Amino acid sequence: MTRKQKRLALIGSALGVLGLAVGLMLFALRDNVVFFYGPTEMAEKHVGPGQRLRIGGLVKTGSLVHLEGKSVTFAVSDGNAEVPVAYTGLLPDLFREGQGVVAEGALDKGGVFRADSILAKHDERYMPREVADALKKQGVWAGGAENPAATQVAKPAGATQ
Amino acid sequence: MIVELGHYALVLAFALSIMQTVLPFWGARAHEARLMAVARPVALTQFAFVALSYAALTYAHVASDFSLANVVENSHSTKPLIYKISGVWGNHEGSMMLWVLILTLSGAAMAAFSRAIPPRLLADALSVQGLLCAAFLLFILLTSNPFARLSPAPIEGADLNPILQDPGLAIHPPLLYLGYVGFSIVFSLAAAALIGGRIDAAFARFIRPWTLAAWCFLTLGIAMGSYWAYYTLGWGGFWFWDPVENASLLPWLAGTALLHSAAVMEKREALKIWTIFLAILAFSLSLLGTFLVRSGVLTSVHAFASDPQRGLFILGILVLFIGGALFLFMTRASSLKQGGLFAPISREGALVLNNLLLTASCAAVFVGTLYPLALEAINGDKISVGAPFFNLTFGPLVAPVLLLAPLGQLLSWKRGDLLGAAHRLFFAAVCGLAAMLIFAAINGAPVVAFIGAGVAIYLIVGAFTEIFGRIFPSGLGSSKNAFYRAKGLPLSAWGTAFAHAGLGVTLLGLAATGWGVEKIVAMKQGQTYDVGPYQLEVIGLTSQQGPNYKETLAHMSVRRDGQIVALIQPAKRFFTTRRMATTQAGIVTLNFGQIYVSIADQNESGSLDARLYWKPLVSLIWVGALVMAFGGGLSLSDRRLRVGVARRAAKIPAGAQGAS
Numbered sequence: 001m002t003r004k005q006k007r008l009a010l011i012g013s014a015l016g017v018l019g020l021a022v023g024l025m026l027f028a029l030r031d032n033v034v035f036f037y038g039p040t041e042m043a044e045k046h047v048g049p050g051q052r053l054r055i056g057g058l059v060k061t062g063s064l065v066h067l068e069g070k071s072v073t074f075a076v077s078d079g080n081a082e083v084p085v086a087y088t089g090l091l092p093d094l095f096r097e098g099q100g101v102v103a104e105g106a107l108d109k110g111g112v113f114r115a116d117s118i119l120a121k122h123d124e125r126y127m128p129r130e131v132a133d134a135l136k137k138q139g140v141w142a143g144g145a146e147n148p149a150a151t152q153v154a155k156p157a158g159a160t161q
Numbered sequence: 162m163i164v165e166l167g168h169y170a171l172v173l174a175f176a177l178s179i180m181q182t183v184l185p186f187w188g189a190r191a192h193e194a195r196l197m198a199v200a201r202p203v204a205l206t207q208f209a210f211v212a213l214s215y216a217a218l219t220y221a222h223v224a225s226d227f228s229l230a231n232v233v234e235n236s237h238s239t240k241p242l243i244y245k246i247s248g249v250w251g252n253h254e255g256s257m258m259l260w261v262l263i264l265t266l267s268g269a270a271m272a273a274f275s276r277a278i279p280p281r282l283l284a285d286a287l288s289v290q291g292l293l294c295a296a297f298l299l300f301i302l303l304t305s306n307p308f309a310r311l312s313p314a315p316i317e318g319a320d321l322n323p324i325l326q327d328p329g330l331a332i333h334p335p336l337l338y339l340g341y342v343g344f345s346i347v348f349s350l351a352a353a354a355l356i357g358g359r360i361d362a363a364f365a366r367f368i369r370p371w372t373l374a375a376w377c378f379l380t381l382g383i384a385m386g387s388y389w390a391y392y393t394l395g396w397g398g399f400w401f402w403d404p405v406e407n408a409s410l411l412p413w414l415a416g417t418a419l420l421h422s423a424a425v426m427e428k429r430e431a432l433k434i435w436t437i438f439l440a441i442l443a444f445s446l447s448l449l450g451t452f453l454v455r456s457g458v459l460t461s462v463h464a465f466a467s468d469p470q471r472g473l474f475i476l477g478i479l480v481l482f483i484g485g486a487l488f489l490f491m492t493r494a495s496s497l498k499q500g501g502l503f504a505p506i507s508r509e510g511a512l513v514l515n516n517l518l519l520t521a522s523c524a525a526v527f528v529g530t531l532y533p534l535a536l537e538a539i540n541g542d543k544i545s546v547g548a549p550f551f552n553l554t555f556g557p558l559v560a561p562v563l564l565l566a567p568l569g570q571l572l573s574w575k576r577g578d579l580l581g582a583a584h585r586l587f588f589a590a591v592c593g594l595a596a597m598l599i600f601a602a603i604n605g606a607p608v609v610a611f612i613g614a615g616v617a618i619y620l621i622v623g624a625f626t627e628i629f630g631r632i633f634p635s636g637l638g639s640s641k642n643a644f645y646r647a648k649g650l651p652l653s654a655w656g657t658a659f660a661h662a663g664l665g666v667t668l669l670g671l672a673a674t675g676w677g678v679e680k681i682v683a684m685k686q687g688q689t690y691d692v693g694p695y696q697l698e699v700i701g702l703t704s705q706q707g708p709n710y711k712e713t714l715a716h717m718s719v720r721r722d723g724q725i726v727a728l729i730q731p732a733k734r735f736f737t738t739r740r741m742a743t744t745q746a747g748i749v750t751l752n753f754g755q756i757y758v759s760i761a762d763q764n765e766s767g768s769l770d771a772r773l774y775w776k777p778l779v780s781l782i783w784v785g786a787l788v789m790a791f792g793g794g795l796s797l798s799d800r801r802l803r804v805g806v807a808r809r810a811a812k813i814p815a816g817a818q819g820a821s
Contacts, residue, residue, distance in 0.1 A: 093743060
């Protein structure tokens with residue numbers, strides 16, 4: 001092989017790998033991206049059944065119902081609109097009424113959001129950012145970043161955050 | 162008083178870092194040896210002052226000095242001592258202190274152990290390192306001062322976030338930071354080499370030990386973090402493609418590529434420009450990780466700082482260093498001379514392919530991590546890019562690396578014999594295929610799982626094929642002097658073999674998740690529940706009081722064929738100060754697999770909601786990382802590659818070296 005051919009082989013394989021990477025990424029980004037909506041946005045965007053979504057808001061106080069087995073239903077609200085959610089499985093430690101929650105799943109034909117995973121953040125002073133934004137949009141919450149008015153937790157004495 | 166001393170020491174360290182930046186650089190320009198020589202003692206003193214300051218902060222935490230805002234927010238007088246110490250880095254300010262401590266440690270290590278490096282290069286490198294220290298010290302002093310006082314001082318603190326009160330957290334951040342920040346040495350050397358404009362094979366020899374050390378720590382740190390998430394979060398997952406995890410994976414991928422390209426540069430003086438680029442990239446990605454985690458731009462448990470001022474400051478540091486280094490690279494790289502030539506089929510060729518694939522997979526993780534942030538910044542759409550994206554992009558890009566790793570080891574430098582290498586891999590391939598067939602016979606797993614398991618076995622056997630060939634040059638019959646030949650092999654060869662095999666071990670653990678069993682049940686006392694080949698039974702519940710929490714323990718027995726093989730105690734802890742519950746998963750390791758139980762609260766009917774998992778071979782995921790790091794350590798202790806060898810080699814004649 002001449003020097004030129006060697007260099008061409010090198011450049012060729014580099015371009016090949018680069019092309020493969022770009023192709024894979026574009027393909028994956030087309031189908032594997034999950035949008036995040038608050039309940040109001042969901043109503044505005046007329047989300048159809050079956051589309052995978054993440055929704056977030058507060059667990060509406062008084063809406064949590066334990067069904068048979070490990071199924072629960074509750075409503076996610078941003079103060080303006082709300083979405084009924086059904087979930088089967090263990091709820092995270094920090095899942096509580098009145099607290100922020102993020103659920104991933106899809107709407108069924110009856111308009112109920114079938115969640116297959118529920119995230120409640122692991123620090124109760126911490127509000128999932130999307131939830132905070134969704135609530136701010138609806139004017140429900142205008143608090144600081146870390147201590148939403150919605151949490152009813154006695155703040156430890158002396159905490160300055 | 163001690164606290165004020167700590168604060169003062171930090172300010173002094175900042176002043177020293179400015180000295181370290183300016184004087185050696187000036188000295189190198191003015192050819193003034195005395196000015197250049199200032200760098201070394203200043204780097205050591207600076208580390209001493211930061212260590213003093215860090216010790217003062219630790220003292221405040223241990224002594225529960227609640228006049229310090231940082232202690233009040235993150236500590237409690239009843240917190241166990243180990244978490245008072247590890248709690249220092251369990252918050253924004255403290256973790257930046259740990260970052261700077263290790264940054265100055267890196268500078269000091271470079272100053273102490275790099276006598277082989279030409280004085281000009283060392284002066285410039287320590288000057289760049291000084292600038293890094295200065296930037297981060299200023300960041301701490303201006304935006305994240307851990308020594309801020311609180312008046313009046315409260316009587317009690319708010320305690321540390323309970324999920325951070327765990328032995329895993331005591332080890333994970335220091336290891337991770339040693340890896341992250343360890344790459345700063347390589348970065349500084351690369352920047353200095355670009356400033357100086359002369360780069361030869363010796364440069365690869367200078368950066369190699371530092372790269373290896375940082376890589377080993379990073380490997381261990383990532384593994385530790387993953388295991389911590391696995392057992393604390395209570396849902397049995399060990400990797401979530403969370404941006405914070407990705408932030409540690411990015412420098413690891415770049416660092417792995419760097420290790421391999423530095424080998425080419427050292428042996429063949431090829432890939433010079435590329436190696437320099439990777440040296441810059443590895444630490445740039447560490448900086449990016451710090452920005453993502455510390456600025457609060459992410460939605461993640463790790464992002465406890467959400468002050469925009471801090472974010473902008475770190476962004477400034479990021480732009481200054483990455484931009485500056487890339488600018489240097491742009492203006493100087495073209496003047497570097499091309500190195501040795503090689504045929505596409507050769508050790509170099511295989512390493513180039515390894516580098517291409519690793520950087521491409523790094524790019525895929527990068528895009529998946531930053532695309533959601535960019536999209537939100539541009540049009541406000543909030544999206545999440547989860548595991549499916551990474552499986553589809555990262556997976557196919559890394560798979561060829563796994564297949565090629567044993568092949569690359571067997572190709573010779575300059576021009577390799579592909580057929581010969583493939584022939585020697587025949588045994589490994591047969592083992593892999595056999596394993597694949599055996600695993601395929603076990604029902605219940607997707608195709609990917611047994612293909613992965615087969616490749617893993619091929620990778621492990623293949624990793625040792627080269628060494629085997631060198632110990633037994635003509636088959637097992639030639640075992641007479643095998644022991645001496647094995648002893649005579651360079652440690653770096655053993656290191657490569659172990660590191661590659663470790664990758665195979667991890668892959669085997671990952672593949673075996675395909676046979677995992679997951680169950681969610683309402684457990685009643687006296688009833689048994691099947692999980693994989695085992696049966697679980699609840700014996701009873703007890704409550705106990707911990708130092709700063711109340712705990713409900715569930716006692717369960719694990720049986721196989723009627724025999725009790727283990728007891729398992731999952732628990733639920735309630736931390737009184739933060740009014741927060743955590744799940745302590747019960748984990749038992751049996752034959753490298755694990756039974757994993759996490760419990761929820763007791764139902765009104767008295768039954769206990771629980772997640773039960775049987776995860777065959779899951780512990781191999783982390784064992785593999787240990788093996789990789791062990792391989793790295795072996796390579797690091799290879800006499801030929803140790804720091805400072807070049808100078809000693811110059812003194813000792815080549816023949817005498819083996820005897821010493």
